[in-house]
Amino acid sequence: MSLINPQAPILVTGASGYVAGWIVKKLLEAGHTVHATVRDPNKASSVAHLQKVADASTGTLKLFKADLLDVGAFAEPMIGCELVIHTASPFLVTGFKDANEALVRPALEGTRNVLQSVNATDSVRRVVLTSSVAATFGDNWDARDVPGNRLDETFWNTTSSVDHQPYLYSKTVAEQEAWAMQKTQSRWDLVCINPGLVMGPALTTNSISASITTLQQFGDGTLAMGAPCMWNGLVDVRDVADAHIIAGFKPEANGRYILCAESLTLLDMAAALRAHFGSKYPFPRMTVPKILFWLVSPFYGYTRDFVWRNMGWPIHFNNARSREGLGIQYRDVRQSVCEHFQQLIDDGLVKRRD
Ligand code: NAP
Numbered sequence: 001m002s003l004i005n006p007q008a009p010i011l012v013t014g015a016s017g018y019v020a021g022w023i024v025k026k027l028l029e030a031g032h033t034v035h036a037t038v039r040d041p042n043k044a045s046s047v048a049h050l051q052k053v054a055d056a057s058t059g060t061l062k063l064f065k066a067d068l069l070d071v072g073a074f075a076e077p078m079i080g081c082e083l084v085i086h087t088a089s090p091f092l093v094t095g096f097k098d099a100n101e102a103l104v105r106p107a108l109e110g111t112r113n114v115l116q117s118v119n120a121t122d123s124v125r126r127v128v129l130t131s132s133v134a135a136t137f138g139d140n141w142d143a144r145d146v147p148g149n150r151l152d153e154t155f156w157n158t159t160s161s162v163d164h165q166p167y168l169y170s171k172t173v174a175e176q177e178a179w180a181m182q183k184t185q186s187r188w189d190l191v192c193i194n195p196g197l198v199m200g201p202a203l204t205t206n207s208i209s210a211s212i213t214t215l216q217q218f219g220d221g222t223l224a225m226g227a228p229c230m231w232n233g234l235v236d237v238r239d240v241a242d243a244h245i246i247a248g249f250k251p252e253a254n255g256r257y258i259l260c261a262e263s264l265t266l267l268d269m270a271a272a273l274r275a276h277f278g279s280k281y282p283f284p285r286m287t288v289p290k291i292l293f294w295l296v297s298p299f300y301g302y303t304r305d306f307v308w309r310n311m312g313w314p315i316h317f318n319n320a321r322s323r324e325g326l327g328i329q330y331r332d333v334r335q336s337v338c339e340h341f342q343q344l345i346d347d348g349l350v351k352r353r354d
Pocket of ligand 1: 014020039066087090171195208210211
């Protein structure tokens with residue numbers, strides 16, 4: 001149980017990211033001093049939105065350069081911090097050649113690197129790690145024998161590997177490493193936030209988060225002929241940011257917190273988008289038969305194993321711990337999806353159709 005001094009600076013790693021942007025904004029608006037690490041503080045597209053938020057807030061923003069794989073890079077930004085919020089980790093589902101280099105090394109070695117600095121920084125009392133529901137299951141198929149297909153924080157992903165579902169594997173081994181390192185000492189405690197697929201407006205147009213690329217497919221015609229039958233647990237980005245901050249400051253917060261409002265299929269998301277935007281965008285109207293998608297999946301960057309173990313298998317998440325322990329009152333994710341899509345249109349990331 002840790003009591004964090006709100007006057008002490010708070011370290012947020014990966015501050016340029018989609019999720020971190022909202023965490024930094026909410027911290028600055030509450031008047032905190034944020035030590036924000038980014039890979040390139042001189043890259044305007046990574047930091048301009050953070051600077052804008054800082055200028056309009058009562059908080060103080062200090063930018064630091066830190067790469068996850070640069071050993072010791074987090075030592076200087078961590079000086080004086082009692083709370084460390086570690087969000088930095090690549091979120092890519094397709095489009096990479098070497099899964100180990102693109103995902104697993106930065107997630108695992110990066111977490112180790114950040115926590116080695118935590119061990120060396122006497123002021124730190126609590127670490128909040130952005131994990132994922134990905135650390136609770138590998139394929140939707142894994143939940144087939146669980147009552148209601150509903151997973152909670154007691155579940156761990158035991159089926160992903162660097163060759164199969166490498167993003168999910170990267171989040172699992174990173175969270176496991178964090179728990180292992182935490183248990184070797186008693187000065188700092190660890191709270192993990194395990195969000196589902198995050199939706200809702202971004203503060204940056206620079207992120208390549210799979211949250212954004214997933215939603216872009218509803219506007220660029222990729223799903224025009226139909227959507228695979230795929231369930232995702234969804235949560236609004238502002239709820240995720242609130243959870244990180246509450247988990248950081250609430251002394252009794254502990255363990256893992258699944259963050260998920262509701263599970264929707266891609267067709268459910270399309271229906272919400274059609275109800276809001278009408279039929280001018282190529283939102284899918286039908287489910288692609290699994291066998292058809294299985295045949296063509298390699299052309300879309302998915303393995304046939306992935307299709308077999310994920311399409312058509314419902315998955316749900318028990319969010320009681322986050323509601324009762326952190327007091328999260330979930331936003332309607334259908335609304336989050338629509339707000340996010342509108343923003344992609346406004347930012348030119350989805351072609352406007354009038
Ligand atoms: P994002 O916008 O792509 O943010 C990822 C962040 O990680 C970026 O700030 C990126 O920095 C940083 N990063 C990547 N590789 C790095 C490296 N080698 N060194 C330093 N920083 C590095 O994605 P996001 O959706 O916000 O994801 C943020 C966190 O939430 C991740 O831990 C992700 O696994 C987790 N999460 C996301 C979702 C979701 O649906 N979005 C769901 C569950 C969990 P650059 O700007 O320099 O690239």
